[in-house]
Amino acid sequence: MSTIDLSQYGIKNVKEIIHNPSYEQLFKDETDPSLEGFEKGTVTELGAVNVMTGVYTGRSPKDKFIVLDDNSKDKVWWTTEEYPNDNKPVTEAAWKEIKQIAVNELSDKKLYVVDCFCGANHDTRMAVRFIVEVAWQAHFVTNMFIQPSAEELANFKPDFVVFNASKAKVTNFKELGLNSETAVVFNTTSREQVIINTWYGGEMKKGMFSMMNYYLPQQGIASMHCSANTDKQGQNTAIFFGLSGTGKTTLSTDPKRLLIGDDEHGWDDNGVFNFEGGCYAKVINLDKESEPDIFNAIRRDALLENVTVDNNGKIDFKDKSVTENTRVSYPINHIESIVEPISAGPAAKNVIFLSADAFGVLPPVSILTPEQTKYYFLSGFTAKLAGTERGITEPTPTFSACFGQAFLELHPTKYAEELVKRMQQSGAKAYLVNTGWNGTGKRISIKDTRGIIDAILDGAILNAPTKKLPIFNFEVPTELPGVDPKILDPRDTYTNPEEWDVKAQDLAARFIKNFKKYENNPAGKALVTAGPQL
Ligand SMILES: Nc1ncnc2c1ncn2[C@@H]1O[C@H](COP(=O)(O)OP(=O)(O)O)[C@@H](O)[C@H]1O
Numbered sequence: 001m002s003t004i005d006l007s008q009y010g011i012k013n014v015k016e017i018i019h020n021p022s023y024e025q026l027f028k029d030e031t032d033p034s035l036e037g038f039e040k041g042t043v044t045e046l047g048a049v050n051v052m053t054g055v056y057t058g059r060s061p062k063d064k065f066i067v068l069d070d071n072s073k074d075k076v077w078w079t080t081e082e083y084p085n086d087n088k089p090v091t092e093a094a095w096k097e098i099k100q101i102a103v104n105e106l107s108d109k110k111l112y113v114v115d116c117f118c119g120a121n122h123d124t125r126m127a128v129r130f131i132v133e134v135a136w137q138a139h140f141v142t143n144m145f146i147q148p149s150a151e152e153l154a155n156f157k158p159d160f161v162v163f164n165a166s167k168a169k170v171t172n173f174k175e176l177g178l179n180s181e182t183a184v185v186f187n188t189t190s191r192e193q194v195i196i197n198t199w200y201g202g203e204m205k206k207g208m209f210s211m212m213n214y215y216l217p218q219q220g221i222a223s224m225h226c227s228a229n230t231d232k233q234g235q236n237t238a239i240f241f242g243l244s245g246t247g248k249t250t251l252s253t254d255p256k257r258l259l260i261g262d263d264e265h266g267w268d269d270n271g272v273f274n275f276e277g278g279c280y281a282k283v284i285n286l287d288k289e290s291e292p293d294i295f296n297a298i299r300r301d302a303l304l305e306n307v308t309v310d311n312n313g314k315i316d317f318k319d320k321s322v323t324e325n326t327r328v329s330y331p332i333n334h335i336e337s338i339v340e341p342i343s344a345g346p347a348a349k350n351v352i353f354l355s356a357d358a359f360g361v362l363p364p365v366s367i368l369t370p371e372q373t374k375y376y377f378l379s380g381f382t383a384k385l386a387g388t389e390r391g392i393t394e395p396t397p398t399f400s401a402c403f404g405q406a407f408l409e410l411h412p413t414k415y416a417e418e419l420v421k422r423m424q425q426s427g428a429k430a431y432l433v434n435t436g437w438n439g440t441g442k443r444i445s446i447k448d449t450r451g452i453i454d455a456i457l458d459g460a461i462l463n464a465p466t467k468k469l470p471i472f473n474f475e476v477p478t479e480l481p482g483v484d485p486k487i488l489d490p491r492d493t494y495t496n497p498e499e500w501d502v503k504a505q506d507l508a509a510r511f512i513k514n515f516k517k518y519e520n521n522p523a524g525k526a527l528v529t530a531g532p533q534l
């Protein structure tokens with residue numbers, strides 16, 4: 001019997017609490033034949049269960065809000081006209097009502113409570129309690145977060161509580177100052193998150209990432225939207241920043257190296273550490289031959305989302321009729337080559353910015369100067385790929401500060417400051433890698449990108465001949481082992497190289513315009529010369 005008392009949160013008449021269910025119980029519950037609608041899981045040929053997440057198959061940043069109170073008011077990077085972002089304020093009075101909607105939804109129910117950690121570092125980890133009513137949601141957070149030992153569970157005291165009321169709706173959203181019947185609301189003072197009317201698991205995962213992004217930099221720790229891996233000796237750490245779909249998971253999963261984590265990391269005096277206990281890979285067009293490690297991670301205990309499965313359990317990874325953002329979550333130990341037992345490595349030596357350039361202008365790899373590193377990190381130019389955010393249906397160019405603007409709770413310059421501080425300490429080098437398009441109109445191949453990453457990580461790029469690309473002033477290698485030399489200068493990928501010039505000037509102008517918002521202080525202004533020049 002569970003000893004958890006949910007009445008402390010106002011949740012009443014709980015019928016049954018299933019506390020930190022085992023995988024076996026999760027499997028049994030999520031495939032229970034009496035389940036209906038989006039609660040129902042389907043067993044697939046690979047042993048993993050697939051679920052449908054309903055109307056929301058990606059995050060909904062327009063529905064994200066933070067409670068404005070005495071504590072948060074001067075800390076949070078609130079949206080402004082000058083620099084719009086997703087941190088919209090909501091009043092304390094509205095919060096009370098929103099939380100009450102969640103509490104009402106969760107009352108009189110059988111509930112799952114999953115207690116887990118966010119952050120591999122014991123000193124700074126956040127003990128998170130998820131309260132959910134859907135079995136597969138409990139499975140999702142069990143996969144994604146760090147599971148406590150029996151002893152840790154017995155002494156568990158949550159630092160943060162998430163109320164997932166995905167079946168509820170906010171009918172009076174206008175009155176409360178919200179955007180729709182859907183709400184993803186954070187209270188940084190009471191340390192709570194409420195989720196209403198979206199079943200997408202990413203709101204819980206990226207929600208806690210947003211909170212780490214709020215608390216850690218205030219303690220002088222870098223908090224980063226990046227994947228991380230290290231060499232087989234656990235010495236040569238690399239981090240890969242990138243917005244969703246740019247290749248963090250794909251490229252960090254590398255049998256030649258040990259995976260630290262695929263999405264969210266901190267960097268403190270001890271080095272780089274994962275926030276999570278699992279991975280969340282995109283599976284659209286997943287191919288067994290080209291991505292065997294991710295493919296093999298899809299087995300019993302992994303949880304597929306929004307994938308098309310026929311009556312015999314056969315999966316069609318090519319089908320994007322529900323969404324292009326089809327996913328699988330799995331505990332990190334489904335990948336063979338990982339750092340164990342704690343997902344951490346020493347300070348990074350290589351920092352890679354993954355940018356999926358939909359314009360086809362950026363070279364597949366550029367060697368950045370320290371000033372360019374700051375400029376391109378703050379700019380965060382990339383594309384939003386289809387599906388991860390509501391309303392995005394095709395690759396959409398965007399400037400997403402620090403390659404994760406939707407998750408930043410403090411001003412972007414704070415993240416840049418913490419990253420640069422750590423990079424200077426370790427002497428790390430930075431590279432900008434375009435995993436998007438070039439003049440062929442196609443996306444750069446995973447094979448070529450992997451060749452580029454190998455050349456960065458084994459140091460071959462440091463001995464490669466290079467040239468300077470005009471307008472952007474990027475230093476680019478002209479040959480690299482295992483990479484088609486004809487793609488290294490993006491101009492060579494155009495039938496008519498002048499086309500590149502026109503597009504490059506257009507993109508440069510976008511960079512310059514975007515960077516204006518950082519120019520109101522001397523440090524920002526000084527970086528302008530590191531950006532593209534017209
Ligand atoms: N050159 C490339 N580099 C990395 N990924 C690529 C490339 N070309 C296509 N892709 C595809 O893009 C997607 C990258 O997704 P993923 O690695 O999950 O991104 P993230 O973890 O950053 O959200 C995968 O579906 C992958 O197959």
Ligand SMILES: C=C(OP(=O)(O)O)C(=O)O
Binds near residue numbers: 244
């Ligand atoms: C899960 C998400 O992102 P990523 O693809 O970076 O894991 C997301 O943006 O909802």
Ligand SMILES: [Mn+2]
Binds near residue numbers: 280
């Ligand atoms: Mn990922």
